[in-house]
Amino acid sequence: MKITFYGAGNMASAIFIGMIENQVVKPEEIFLTSKSNKEKILFFKEKLGVNVAWDDKELMEDADYVILASKPQNFPEVADRIRDHIEEKTKVISVMAGTQINTIQTELGTNNPVARVMPNTNAMVQHSMSGITYSSNFKDRDELVELMESYGKIVEVEEDEMHNITAATGSGSAFLYYIYEKYAESLIELGFSEQQAMFLTKNLVIGAGKMVEESGITFSELRKNITSKNGTTEAGLEALDGDGIRKILTTTLNAAKNRSEEISRGEN
Numbered sequence: 724m725k726i727t728f729y730g731a732g733n734m735a736s737a738i739f740i741g742m743i744e745n746q747v748v749k750p751e752e753i754f755l756t757s758k759s760n761k762e763k764i765l766f767f768k769e770k771l772g773v774n775v776a777w778d779d780k781e782l783m784e785d786a787d788y789v790i791l792a793s794k795p796q797n798f799p800e801v802a803d804r805i806r807d808h809i810e811e812k813t814k815v816i817s818v819m820a821g822t823q824i825n826t827i828q829t830e831l832g833t834n835n836p837v838a839r840v841m842p843n844t845n846a847m848v849q850h851s852m853s854g855i856t857y858s859s860n861f862k863d864r865d866e867l868v869e870l871m872e873s874y875g876k877i878v879e880v881e882e883d884e885m886h887n888i889t890a891a892t893g894s895g896s897a898f899l900y901y902i903y904e905k906y907a908e909s910l911i912e913l914g915f916s917e918q919q920a921m922f923l924t925k926n927l928v929i930g931a932g933k934m935v936e937e938s939g940i941t942f943s944e945l946r947k948n949i950t951s952k953n954g955t956t957e958a959g960l961e962a963l964d965g966d967g968i969r970k971i972l973t974t975t976l977n978a979a980k981n982r983s984e985e986i987s988r989g990e991n
């Protein structure tokens with residue numbers, strides 16, 4: 724197999740590191756190219772044993788998959804590099820936010836099968852939650868699904884649902900990290916040192932994640948198990964105000980979704 728990545732930044736590296744660690748591909752089956760971070764991809768070559776190249780003929784020759792992993796704004800330049808070299812056998816996989824299948828096919832000047840995947844950087848630890856959608860001519864999906872499942876879970880969606888997935892899980896972990904950051908800052912206000920606040924928050928998050936994974940019970944049951952009648956948690960939860968926080972999160976998710984829709988209309 725040959726998988727070529729155009730772009731080797733945060734998202735692409737989380738994917739190929741996840742795939743290599745899970746041994747679904749060998750490092751020598753991966754080809755990387757980039758624009759900005761030349762030293763970084765030479766580091767990946769050195770550390771992981773992947774191939775690195777800037778010659779598009781070499782990159783695209785006999786490729787089974789080409790992964791589009793630049794920012795959407797850089798896609799026109801990436802398309803210029805790929806267009807004259809794409810072979811009939813090559814399936815196109817895009818992780819770019821917003822960029823529609825028909826835009827990808829038009830820019831590449833090809834009708835090759837295209838899948839859009841919206842992963843997240845938890846791919847690095849094989850825990851991405853990714854959405855996937857396909858062009859109608861994308862046959863033989865099992866191999867791609869196996870590749871994508873090597874670094875996490877996937878849900879298949881219609882293309883117009885990709886805006887929601889992008890907000891919910893593509894950007895979603897950043898929203899959760901932001902809440903953890905704010906939680907740690909509040910602990911400092913409570914009187915903990917910065918080091919203590921980070922240590923407490925980090926272990927709270929790890930423990931909560933493991934409870935979600937291993938207990939098999941719902942978020943609300945987990946919460947209720949902590950909440951004593953007229954106790955400290957109840958007092959805190961009343962102050963937290965469930966509806967208020969839901970409103971903030973809905974506004975957050977809608978802002979991310981709207982931005983994905985703007986990108987799809989070419990509003991850079």
Ligand SMILES: NC(=O)C1=CN([C@@H]2O[C@H](COP(=O)(O)OP(=O)(O)OC[C@H]3O[C@@H](n4cnc5c(N)ncnc54)[C@H](O)[C@@H]3O)[C@@H](O)[C@H]2O)C=CC1
Nearest residue numbers: 730731732733734757758759760793794795797800819820
């Ligand atoms: N970072 C994340 O959590 C997620 C990112 N994505 C998508 O992944 C894509 C990449 O995002 P990041 O990895 O965060 O960005 P990044 O800035 O870390 O990496 C972008 C990469 O694209 C390369 N690039 C730019 N122009 C190029 C060109 N003409 N030829 C070859 N390579 C080129 C850069 O050199 C760099 O390696 C974006 O489209 C984003 O929407 C999707 C889901 C999550």
Ligand SMILES: O=C(O)[C@@H]1CCC=N1
Nearest residue numbers: 819820889893894895
């Ligand atoms: O912020 C972004 O646009 C990308 C897409 C999802 C996560 N990061």
